[in-house]
Amino acid sequence: MSKLEQLRRRTQVVADTGDIAAIRRYRPHDATTNPSLLYKAAQLPQYRPHLESALQWAESRGGDLAKVAALRLGVAIGIEILGIVPGVVSTEVDARLSFDTRATVEFARHLIALYEQQGVERERVLIKIASTWEGIAAASILEREGIRCNLTLLFSFCQAVACAEAGVTLISPFVGRILDWHQVNNRGTEFTAPSEPGVIFVRNIYQYYKSHSYDTVVMGASFRNTGEIEALAGCDRLTISPQLLQSLDEDSGTLDKGLTVELETRARPSRRLGEADFRFQLNGDAMATEKLAEGIRKFVTDQEQLEQLLWAEATGNRKINATTSSQTV
Known part of the structure; x- marks a missing residue:
């Protein structure tokens, strides 16, 4: 039996x-x-039909062509998955x-509405x-409406506590990006998978959640090697790249x-973590502050690149009336 099957x-x-x-x-x-x-x-030939369909749909809707097409493309790929x-x-x-609740x-x-219009129940979608x-404040509102959320780019314990207190469905602590930061800022230090800072971070959150009976699912993410995955076997969920899935399968x-679950004896917090405390604690964690900001910047860059690709595709191969996109090629 492969390690992947054992992990399952x-x-x-995921x-x-x-x-x-x-x-x-x-x-x-x-x-x-x-x-x-x-x-x-979007650059792979097998997704060409989705890309063309998203552009056609965006043209019929008006507004910012590239943004609308990117939204539709994400939903289309989600539905195929x-x-x-x-x-x-x-x-x-x-x-x-990210800073606008x-x-x-x-x-x-809007995302959920697009899925539901295509016959997909909202219970099958996590809003990331x-x-x-x-x-986190937005997720709290959405969860009360029956829209389940996946809180990503999570690097600090205060983020984990705030997410659990907000009742979010799932969190994605980033193991590999935490390791990346520590390798840059602790030159010469050797890290082994069980003692990596990111692995320890996820383990601590997992123990804390189970000890305090939070329903929020812990899903380790952003792995750099299979050793990290093996050290966290038993976590609620682990989201793994195809390359590492292949390594485990072989x-x-x-x-x-x-x-494993080793229940803690710490009392559950008597109140929710307030905004001032949250911001102060996050600010005191240099790694978390830097990686959260960097992660948002990178996702924004890739979102803009996706929109530029769609805009170039539309203007290069189609005669359209859209003039509202702010993208330049």
Whole structure:
């Protein structure tokens, strides 16, 4: 039995990709997407029909052609993924809205409406939102409306506590990006998977949530190697790239113990983490502050590149009347 099959017995495996072929090959329970993955997918020939359909739909809707087409493309790929996986797909809110609670809520409602118009129940979609204070506030509103959320770009314990207190469905702590920061800022230090800062971070959140009976799902994300994954075997969910899924599938060794629940004795916080405390604690964590900001910037860049690609495709191959896009090629 491969390590991937052993992992499936202990953890819900999620594919961190928009590559339909990879999803068919590795049969994950769920799948996650983000602007970076959608930008890569839009350049693949197998997604050409989705790209053309999204442009046609955007032309008929008016407004900012590239933004509307990008939104439609993300939903179209999400729907195709849902035809393969038995669980849910995560679709991301525009990262440019990361500090705007109202706009995030409106964008999420629109995303869900697009899925529902295509016959997809909202229970099969997770709205992916950056774990800013404003994003967590938006998720709290959405969860009360029955729109389930995946809070991403999570690097600090205060983010994890605020998400759980807000009642979000799922969080995605980023293991590999935490390691990246520590490798740059601790030159010469050797990290092994079980003792990596990102692995320890996820383990601590997992223990804290289970000890305090939070329903929020912990899904480790952003892995750099299979050792990190093996160290977190037993976590609620792990979202894994096709390359690492392949490595696990080709490894017939024994999967080690991984993560177990050792209940803590700390009392549950008596109140929600307030905005001032949240911002102060996040500010005090240099790694989390830097990686959150960097993650948002990168997602924005990839979103803009996706829109530029769509705009170039439309203006290069079609005669359209759209003039409102701010994109330049």
